[in-house]
Amino acid sequence: HMYDFLKTSNGKLSSIGMLGYSTFINTLENKIDFPDMQIQHGNFEVNDVKSLALMLDRLRLREEISKQYHEINSKRYIVLLLPTLLRPASTGKILLSSTDPTDKPQIITGFL
Incomplete structure (x- = not known):
């Protein structure tokens, strides 16, 4: 991988990792000038067991x-599309659950 990167500036070492790029879009209902959705792209070569896991x-x-994902990836290249709402309605x-820093926090999702 290092040779490919040094010679062509391409390959696995030319990105920041599994989520090397993102798409930002405005949905049809969005009336403002900046995106309200991000789609991260997870790319996994055939049999990329460690990264996929x-x-x-x-x-x-x-x-x-x-x-099922591992079974598919044993034979095929996989692209995972991970959508994220940048301004959710909820x-x-x-x-904090207590004054003990080792206690797990209380998470209230507030989903509508």
Whole structure:
């Protein structure tokens, strides 16, 4: 990979990792000049077990779903599209559960 990067400035080392690029878009209902949605692109070469496992772990998918992704990736290149609302209508809160810094915080999603 290093040779490809040094010779052509391309390849795996030419991006910031699994989510090397994003798309920013305005939805049809958006009347302002800046995007309200971001789509991150996760690219995984055939049989990219380590990177795919890391991404699926971060997404906290059920084990049976993760297994299906790994099965597909054992034979095929995969692109995951991960949409994110940049200005959601719902807002939530993260609160401290106690004065103990090792306690998990209380997360109130505030979904509509």
